[in-house]
Amino acid sequence: MARVQHHDHILIYCTAGGGTLTVEGETTAVSSGDIIYLPHGSTHQYQANSVDPWSLYWLHFDGHLAEAFGEHINLPLHRFAIGLQARVVRVFDGVVALRHSSHNIAEFIQGGHQVQALLSYIALLVQQRQPYAVNCFDTEHIRAMMQEHIHAKLDLDMLANEARLSKFHFSKKFKQATGESPIKFFINMKMQRACYLLDSTARPIKHIAAGLGYQDAYYFSRLFKKTIGVSPEGYRQAKQ
Template sequence: MVENGEEAKTALSTRVDYRTISPYVRFVHEVIIAVGAINPERYIYDHEFIYVVKGAGTLRIEDRMYPMGPGDLLYIRPRMANEMFVSESEPLHCFAVHFDYVFLGEAAEFSPYVVYLGNRAEEGAPDASWLHARPDAELIDMNIPERMTPARVHDFFDAFKELCRAFEERRADAQIWLKASMLKLIGLIHGELTTEEGIRVSHSHADMMLGAIQYMKENFASAIDLKLLAARASLSPKYFGTLFKQATGLTVPQYLTGIRIGEAKRLLRENAHTIEAIAEKVGIGDMYYFSKLFKKTEGLSPKRYADSLRWLASKEG
């Protein structure tokens, strides 16, 4: 625990997106906390998910109080004072995982057994000032609330069970499977927070953005831009663009490009059209610009993508 009033240095924060996320799991456990127990105020220095299986309680994060019940997922960010109270009626059965969204290097590493579970006064334990100044990585593509109740209860339970099994493994490749299990959990959370189209379900203009996306999907071969979509919604282009980015995490051109490249890949798999024809069919008349966008999105040119599909098809026999 960090004493109140201790002066902390400013920590550096790295911005992580879906392209760069590579979770590093520091500690996982399944625990049953006794009736009426109070876990005294503490600070954590990485990210923590707590998933409640059974029982009830309350979690305080800074000045915010959250009820805890079966199926609840709680999220504590670094350097947040937190305290847990278990109800007087039954024990609290939960999972907890401590992690970073990327490995921050050996210089930023610490032992969860010493910092969270052990004696902070023991030799070699990091001091509070160092821990508060420890760098952090934040996921910018997803705004995870401090408390949510996922609908896919069985999937979340299985994901935490899988994390526990992977954490306890002693195989040489255990870290790979642990990372994969953590990515699966983050994927499940993403699925709870966004629609199939990638719109944040909590966004106040979700229906309007869904309408814009549907229009793009139905008319991607035509000329579409921010001004057109904004006019359809009776909003200014600047305001509509801001709302769209808030709702999806992408700009209108980025989202439209994704739709067009997805359709181009489908047409390439058909192997019935030239690349020039496909560029025209998806609304990008300039073949060279189309090729540039395709390579930027997929990592290889349309021709190489088509060649790889033909090579795979030849191996099916």
């Protein structure tokens, strides 16, 4: 494949074999476990190895947040080794399944959220594997714990105990790894889930709040507005 320029963003994940990637005249080898990000407008070409050809997932995406997500990934030289990640494969498979299963708007909204989650997760993997990354604890394990408790409550003591660190050192290392405090990260995760539910369901806001561990719907609405910038009601109306 060779493109002088293109109008969307491209994400490629190599899961087996190998090949080469050339961007703006510079060529690099690609092997299993490598992720490639090609921003819109970049001149590039790529091809499979003739002896051990690659197996690829690829995704074209665009939108008013696409460039910001590309910058967030911060991929060195357009290619980076993240290893074979079952979670990345699952999301690619899920997006493909949605694409072929339905033309329902809710399905496409879910697919959009899955792509956002995929890009965010890849950015985290890239950051964790940088030489300067601080990984004295398993950040992904903490994120998985937050996801498991997204319908309930977590406090700093519980998270620090899980990481076997003091609250001070846990908070410091988590922020170095993610750019946010643990509690703010957890709240943002809950609010992202709330956005998905507001987009894809007609559930009353008080039910969405309760499902995310907030029995006080007014407190949930204030927290949602502080995080997202608009009230849950305003967010839902804007999407209609």
